[in-house]
Amino acid sequence: MADNSTNTLNEPTRTQKNLLAQLEIDTRLLGMVGAFVVLCLVFNFLTDGRFLTPRNIFNLTIQTVSVAIMATGMVFVIVTRNIDLSVGSLLATCSAMMAMTQTLVAPQWLGLELGHGMIAPISIGVGLVTGIVIGAFHGWLVGYLTIPAFIVTLGGLFVWRNVAWHLTGGQTIGPLDQNFQSFGGINGTLGVTGSWIFGVIAVAFALYGLYSARRAKLRHDFPVKPVWAELVIAAIVVVAILGFVAILNAYEIPTRRLQRMFEARGEVMPEGFTTGYGIPYSVLILIVVAVVMTLVAQKTRLGRYIFAFGGNPEAAQLSGIRTRSLIVKVFMIVGILCAISAIVASARQTFHSNDIGTLDELRVIAAAVIGGTALSGGLGTIYGAILGALIMQSLQSGMAMVGVDAPYQNIVVGIVLVLAVYIDILYRKRTGS
């Protein structure tokens, strides 16, 4: 940050750059991926190879989805120098609204019989509207009435948890609609062929993205990285996507369950037939959320303003950005994401319970922060938050598999959170960013 930067031209000749710089890989991302890989290998060793099985990886991904979805929204909240302590409670209220829609509104008010095809879409719509409205309300309190977000959402933490309780009379509501349950994870997957098709489409999109980014740079005569570096990155992306699909496909559906599935369709299962689960719908939802949120963050005015506001609220306002409505939009996004998480979370446990999403606010904040979102605002990435959620979940379920008692698990998670932020501070000091 010193004045000598005036003289150094920031484009040293390419030959001086080391390998990583030539690939233009975010070293921070690399560090997180590295930490995650080490973590997985250690647990795999401690559990005699049970940690890195298709089955466990499958479970790990579906356990991560709910927190990861909300964490992407928390990034925006923290980037704008706010905090949201109410996401777990908001999730519970959305879940309660959807559960009551399925068990009370649809059958008794609308007269839809059990298992009717419209039950899932209607209740999901109700959940999303609930999330948006409550989020907008939080945003209005923070942005227009200038009540600190900490206070608004601390209040929300109490209010929405107990609104959920009120809605259900404190009862557990279930089982939820069959179609609705398919968003929970194991009860709804793409299947082997569908997953491969999805993987190939994803690869095509990723390669097109890399190609068009390079073409845009060339069109304006900007420096581009060497072709071999582009190819290496493309190869990594392709292997990562297809590898992920292959692992999820490798987790085979148990024979008993397959037989029941065939029976349900009125067919007889061929002898020796096996197939894998493939990508769960819930993971698909997370992928869509991640792509959309990344697009919003990097490629839309809204995202640009969110980060500008986080970097310098006054500059944002002086630039003519409507900062108050910006805050409302950020909290609305979180509201929508809480509703989506509510779908996944309640569908995964197949019923709505009073304690659904309890302490999720802390997991979500921890995921965002481990993922490199700075509480001082202006800094944070969507992929970081998702990786943060994945690291937290791996840590927790890894320790559970090793046989660490729950209290000790939480002690470790707490220490890791603080340590991760400290390492991030050191990293930022060294790189000066």
Place this chain on the structure above:
Amino acid sequence: MADVIDRSGTPLIELRNMSKAFGGIRAVDDVTIDLFGGEVVGVLGHNGAGKSVLMKMLSGALPRDSGEIYINGQKADINNPRDARKYNIETIYQYLALADNLDAASNLFLGRELTTPVGLVDDAAMEAETRKIMGRLTPNFRRFSTPVAGLSGGQRQSVAISRAVYFNAKILIMDEPTAALGVEETAMVAELIDELKKQGIGIFLIDHDIHQVKNLCDRASVMKNGKLVGTVEVDKVSEDDILGMIILGKKPEMAA
């Protein structure tokens, strides 16, 4: 400044009877000043004299309690920074109002992003435009894709000035533009002000440095305790006269 400015016609901008109070304190009290095209008017006064508040009412950053703004004789309705931008009023702030975490192009286009046909921000196009405009103002600037937090004061200021130039400012408000700058960079800004004057842009310059005011400004409007002490042509008064206006609130005898 030797150039003679024609002040017979309609002023480029007129602030009439502007007032603004914070609680019981009248930060700006019934102030009327004007500015012609191709002219630099210094707005002077102690800290707390109300000069920044007056300028913020013009730039839309602060709503005014009363008063009217006329641009080329037409009444202008300025209630927020977006309105001000519509009238081609650009502001360069003392504390370098940039978002530190964004790069030069994002800052330059902040609030007015170039977009692709589908409505996404077009970073490549914005960087290309930024390279063009900044290449003219500061030819050896290269750090287009790093956050501006890593830039020097002068480089940051040149981002802010580039923004004003790029969007065709007609009226420029500069709030101590050289306060954070070194000697060389200050000279660069002074040169730039001259350049902008020649293009017929009117500039309000808030500055504490009397010497600089004598050098750069055509007229000076001095404020004290929220009130306008008076407006003088800087060539017709001495530095001491101006100091007297600032410190004592005393208007010199022969003032214009």
